[in-house]
Amino acid sequence: MAPVDPHSFTDSTHPPTTHISLTLYLDFSSSTIHASALFTLQNPHSGPFFLDTRSLSIHSIIDPQTKTPLPFSLSVNDPIKGSLLSVTLSNHASFLVTFTTSPSSSALQWLQPPQTFKKAQPFVYTQCQAIHARSVFPCQDTPAVRIRYSARLNIPEELSAVMAAKHVARRSPVDGDALFLPCGDNNSNSKFSWCARGRVVEEFVMEQPVPPYLFAFAVGELDNREVGPRTRVYAEAVPHVLDSAGREFAGSEDMIREGERLFGPYEWERFDLLVLPPSFPYGGMENPRMVFLTPTVIKGDATGAQVVAHELAHSWTGNLITNKTNEHFWLNEGFTTYAERRIVEAVQGEKRATLNIGIGWRGLNEEMERFKDNMEFTKLKTNQEGIDPDDVYSEVPYEKGFQFLWRIERQVGRPAFDEFLKKYIATFKFKSIDTETFIDFLKANIPGIENQIDLVLWTEGTGIPSDAYEPDSSAYKLIISLANESINGRMPREDEVADWHGQEWELYLDNLPKSFEVSQIQALDSRYKLSESKDYEVKVSFLKRAISCGCKAYYSEVEKTLKGVGRMKYLRPLYTALVKGGAKEDDKVFAKRIFSEARESYHPIAQGVVEAIFAKHL
Numbered sequence: 001m002a003p004v005d006p007h008s009f010t011d012s013t014h015p016p017t018t019h020i021s022l023t024l025y026l027d028f029s030s031s032t033i034h035a036s037a038l039f040t041l042q043n044p045h046s047g048p049f050f051l052d053t054r055s056l057s058i059h060s061i062i063d064p065q066t067k068t069p070l071p072f073s074l075s076v077n078d079p080i081k082g083s084l085l086s087v088t089l090s091n092h093a094s095f096l097v098t099f100t101t102s103p104s105s106s107a108l109q110w111l112q113p114p115q116t117f118k119k120a121q122p123f124v125y126t127q128c129q130a131i132h133a134r135s136v137f138p139c140q141d142t143p144a145v146r147i148r149y150s151a152r153l154n155i156p157e158e159l160s161a162v163m164a165a166k167h168v169a170r171r172s173p174v175d176g177d178a179l180f181l182p183c184g185d186n187n188s189n190s191k192f193s194w195c196a197r198g199r200v201v202e203e204f205v206m207e208q209p210v211p212p213y214l215f216a217f218a219v220g221e222l223d224n225r226e227v228g229p230r231t232r233v234y235a236e237a238v239p240h241v242l243d244s245a246g247r248e249f250a251g252s253e254d255m256i257r258e259g260e261r262l263f264g265p266y267e268w269e270r271f272d273l274l275v276l277p278p279s280f281p282y283g284g285m286e287n288p289r290m291v292f293l294t295p296t297v298i299k300g301d302a303t304g305a306q307v308v309a310h311e312l313a314h315s316w317t318g319n320l321i322t323n324k325t326n327e328h329f330w331l332n333e334g335f336t337t338y339a340e341r342r343i344v345e346a347v348q349g350e351k352r353a354t355l356n357i358g359i360g361w362r363g364l365n366e367e368m369e370r371f372k373d374n375m376e377f378t379k380l381k382t383n384q385e386g387i388d389p390d391d392v393y394s395e396v397p398y399e400k401g402f403q404f405l406w407r408i409e410r411q412v413g414r415p416a417f418d419e420f421l422k423k424y425i426a427t428f429k430f431k432s433i434d435t436e437t438f439i440d441f442l443k444a445n446i447p448g449i450e451n452q453i454d455l456v457l458w459t460e461g462t463g464i465p466s467d468a469y470e471p472d473s474s475a476y477k478l479i480i481s482l483a484n485e486s487i488n489g490r491m492p493r494e495d496e497v498a499d500w501h502g503q504e505w506e507l508y509l510d511n512l513p514k515s516f517e518v519s520q521i522q523a524l525d526s527r528y529k530l531s532e533s534k535d536y537e538v539k540v541s542f543l544k545r546a547i548s549c550g551c552k553a554y555y556s557e558v559e560k561t562l563k564g565v566g567r568m569k570y571l572r573p574l575y576t577a578l579v580k581g582g583a584k585e586d587d588k589v590f591a592k593r594i595f596s597e598a599r600e601s602y603h604p605i606a607q608g609v610v611e612a613i614f615a616k617h618l
Helices: 239-246 252-263 305-313 331-349 350-370 396-412 413-429 434-445 454-460 474-488 502-510 518-528 536-548 552-564 568-579 584-599 605-618
Strands: 018-026 031-052 057-061 072-074 084-101 108-111 124-125 145-156 160-163 166-171 198-209 218-220 222-228 232-235 271-273 288-293 319-322 432-434
Touching: 031 288, 108 166, 145 160, 145 218, 160 198, 160 568, 222 239, 222 252, 232 239, 232 252, 232 474, 252 305, 252 331, 252 413, 288 305, 305 331, 319 331, 319 413, 331 350, 331 396, 331 434, 350 474, 396 413, 396 454, 413 434, 432 568, 432 605, 434 454, 474 502, 502 536, 518 536, 518 552, 536 552, 536 568, 552 568, 552 584, 568 605, 584 605
Parallel strands: 018 145, 232 271, 271 288, 319 432
Antiparallel strands: 018 031, 031 084, 057 084, 072 084, 108 124, 124 218, 145 198, 160 218, 166 198, 222 232
16 A cells, blocks of 8 residues: 555555546435445556545445446544545446445534524535545545546525535436435335435536545525625525625625736636634635635624635635645645735735734744644644644644745745746646645746755744744834733723724734733723624634633633634634643633533534643643
8 A cells, every 4th residue: 555645545556536426415304415426537447446434334336337336345443534445446447336424424514403593494514624525425535636526415495505616506306316326205225215305406516626625515594695796605594694794705806806916817717605604613714616704704894804815815825736735734824824915915905914914923923832842743844644634733834834935035026926926826736736846846946045045944844943024014013012011001092092903903912911910901801892892803812811811700701702603713722721731620610511512513623623622731
């Protein structure tokens, strides 16, 4: 066996999958999907062929031409990689797998009506990054293998589906859709009926090759608003959510055009946005054609569009050019953070982009503290053998990756670096690459760069290199100065914060001295009502500070926040502050109680993150 990825059973000697035709029957009553997947390989193959699975029940594998069974086996479960599905082929270039997902699928969150905005219909959505696609369908679940796919989703007729793919049709189901799935009420062994009344089929096709982690769909009672020629906002059919999202993301077309100016043509045709229920574990997920977003990015002042700028930037850096494995994740996120800030600078101004860099700088320094006992994960190019990528997810690939690219830009000048980026994207589009490939391309196109910047130190060294750069602007310096002055009890005056938005407050709160006291926290909140902020970046920064100084007056707001949202950016700092070394025993008990009561409202990925925090600190 010659693995291509420490997180996958995919064998480098086996042909890659080029296309998967999926047929999915969504059974909300059991929180499972009954499904088939028709695989097409690049070349015919004889002998064992390996696929990744997690918590899937494999019913059959057959030759689609002769309908004869093919031998297969499923290995014991690996806690990180799942189970190896090995099918024995004999000069086969295609085969058909029938299977059922588990209610505990790590990629799927099935929401009951009370867990949704409208509280009328159930909802389900996927989150496949980094290695969770294998819990939805068998696949070579590595970004090294890019696939095209088609999908037919059989769902209740009162619901609708969206997908990170081109919508083809919504129609009644027919027998031919089922691809050897049980169909018809006369099948006594069937747990479901493909052609049952009250069901519809939503059909999609993804014509460009994408890594499996970008496979995504959502099903619920959805509506939409058009906000631009290439963009619709989708959400549950709740007017205030859709209307607020429409206003927040009204500038999407301007950002797309700016991205095209900077990085080349937008290759995905549509840039639609789906606002998910509050349990979504990320700020956004860059699924091509259909970006998934947390409702917490709807802030009412258009600053939430910066998350959209990040996901848009992935359309070039991440979706178009992809890290070959998660050990090179910075190639996705460092580039995208750089590209996001260039878009924000062009659309919202240099001041906004600089504050963004400042918040990132603070976050990067905090990650150095987080990984002080395992500095491997402060590198850009990491060794993740035996490591679950969800356990080491951090801002390092984002912010250290950004700093690396920003360092190159300062060395060669922005015009030259812009030309380099366009050539880089045009050269490697629809490919998956590693750090070595990027470095070789960099040295070939900017001769002598290795003599001006220590490329090995930046990509393979630990910590923050000495030639990294804290932003230098008057707005940034003023906020840092005001935070430092609080050590003397000085609170910012109302005239000094009159034009502050969430970013300014977040930067201020995150830079307050550790000696900040309970009385100061309460005085600050009494004047500026930060604990009541509708901007969760501000609220969580404030609550984290309140926990650190033991201000119990705000613990009811901490509980409300931890039970109200599932975004890991908020769960991680609040739970960590409650249970980390030195925390009081009653804080730990408080954290455990909240998690036990809120756990089922979190996505499985977020559940695992909180459990890992408890395992480390309790």
